[in-house]
Amino acid sequence: MIDRLDRELQALGVPARRRRRIRLELEDHLSCDAGADLGDPVDLAHRFADELGTAYARRAGYSIFVALVPVGLLAGVLALVSAGTVNVGTILGGQLAFVGGTLALLRAWRLRNATVASAADATVLRRRVLLGIGGGALTLASIAVATQRPLALAALAVGTVALAAAGVAWIAASQLRPLAAGEPRDLSFDLGSAESPWRLAFLIAGAVAFCIAVAGIAQSDPLDGLVRAAADGTLCLAGFAILGRPLGLRR
Amino acid sequence: MKAEALKGHLDAMILAVVGAGPAHGYAVIEQLRRRSGGVFDLPEGTIYPALHRLEADGLLASSWQTAGGRRRRVYKLTRRGRSALGERRGDWRLFAQAVDGVLA
Numbered sequence: 001m002i003d004r005l006d007r008e009l010q011a012l013g014v015p016a017r018r019r020r021r022i023r024l025e026l027e028d029h030l031s032c033d034a035g036a037d038l039g040d041p042v043d044l045a046h047r048f049a050d051e052l053g054t055a056y057a058r059r060a061g062y063s064i065f066v067a068l069v070p071v072g073l074l075a076g077v078l079a080l081v082s083a084g085t086v087n088v089g090t091i092l093g094g095q096l097a098f099v100g101g102t103l104a105l106l107r108a109w110r111l112r113n114a115t116v117a118s119a120a121d122a123t124v125l126r127r128r129v130l131l132g133i134g135g136g137a138l139t140l141a142s143i144a145v146a147t148q149r150p151l152a153l154a155a156l157a158v159g160t161v162a163l164a165a166a167g168v169a170w171i172a173a174s175q176l177r178p179l180a181a182g183e184p185r186d187l188s189f190d191l192g193s194a195e196s197p198w199r200l201a202f203l204i205a206g207a208v209a210f211c212i213a214v215a216g217i218a219q220s221d222p223l224d225g226l227v228r229a230a231a232d233g234t235l236c237l238a239g240f241a242i243l244g245r246p247l248g249l250r251r
Numbered sequence: 252m253k254a255e256a257l258k259g260h261l262d263a264m265i266l267a268v269v270g271a272g273p274a275h276g277y278a279v280i281e282q283l284r285r286r287s288g289g290v291f292d293l294p295e296g297t298i299y300p301a302l303h304r305l306e307a308d309g310l311l312a313s314s315w316q317t318a319g320g321r322r323r324r325v326y327k328l329t330r331r332g333r334s335a336l337g338e339r340r341g342d343w344r345l346f347a348q349a350v351d352g353v354l355a
Contacts (some may be wrong), residue, residue: 018303025276025299025324032277039296047300055307115262115304 001041002026008045013177014052022048046179050116053178057122057129060169061108064132067162068101071136074155075143082147089142096135099239103247104128106190118182122173124248129170131247136163187249197250201240209233261301262310263339264291266328269311270336273327276302302326310335 002023009019029036038044075094078085107125111117117125140159143152187197195203209229216225244250268274268282280298283291305311310332316325328336 021324022299022303024322026296028275028321028323029277029295031321036277036295039294044296044300047297048303051300051304052307055304059307115259115301 001038002030005041005045008042009048011177012045012049012179013175014045014048015175018052049176050119050178050180053119053122053173053176053180054111054114054117056169056173056176057117057125058108058111058114060129060166060173061104061125063166063169064129064136065101065105065108067159067166068097068132068136070162071097071139071155071159074151074158075139078143078147078149078152078155081151082149085143085146085152087142087146089145090139093135093138093140093142097132097139098135100128100131100133100135103190103249104132107185107248110185110190110192116178116180118180118184119178120182120184121248122178122180124184124246126170126173127246128248129166129173133163133166133170136166183251184248186251190249197244198240201237201244201249205233205236205240208236260343261293261297262305263336263343265298265301265305266310266332266336266339269326270328270333273325275316275323275325279326305332 005026006019006023009022010016014022026038029038072094075085075090079090104125107121107128111121111125136159140156140163144156146152187193187200188195191200193200209232212232213222213225213229216222216228219225240249264283265279268279268286271282274282276299277295279302280293280295283293283298302311302313306313306326309329311326312329313324313326315322317323
């Protein structure tokens, strides 16, 4: 039974170290009660993959958000003290990181009490984490290209360590191949709202556009603010349309 | 009692058993059986994925110990686990009182 379980666990991507531990624990169990019924090895292996897959994906979701906090703060401080650090890479990377990190945190939080999340939900969570890591890495690389000031180098060091930690959590989650059935949830689930995902997307895009327009007025350049508001609102909706399915924002 | 009926309560019961003192997998199952008067007679394998998941979530910690020449993985409650157990006990009391109120 234990050999069969080991093969099944291997097929589901459970790492060798974890498999060794499971084997030792079950052997110890059988030494306490040789007649113990440990159940069907295939079902048991699926349970391990589903439960660990859920816990690891959730942990990766929290990790990327925590990793992006210092990256975002340092990038913000750098932008304030040195306008030269703001370039296309930092703006795009920062936005991708913010979206990926926030969405990963939301889904991880929504699944906080789930014993087993569907394989589809775990996949969505891992994709969001990957988007956060990619956005964070792009931001850091763009800062490095823009300036070599000591503060920028410190930001790079801190950010790289933080993103590496999130990357380790993502790798651990990605090794497993959970099989639990179920459709991936959408933005309504993330926000705990009864509204449709598209309606929420329009509301969020509207809120983004409004904030940018107000910022334009505050900077005494309302026309520029309005143009940027329209562009960012449209980009927000375009992102929702293009990335909505892979990121589990809409079905 | 069928395992399905325990769904949603198993984590709290595992935390309660391990909270009473560090235990290995077999001891956790034995404690569940004993403390429930034999009502919770779970398929024995199901406890291990739950133990591993609770550890991955930071509610349990584990280490190898040697007993009678055998290596044995022993679980104990973490601080977060103790806090989660308190929360789940509160939720359960509320739920049980409510169900009792309806059924009585």
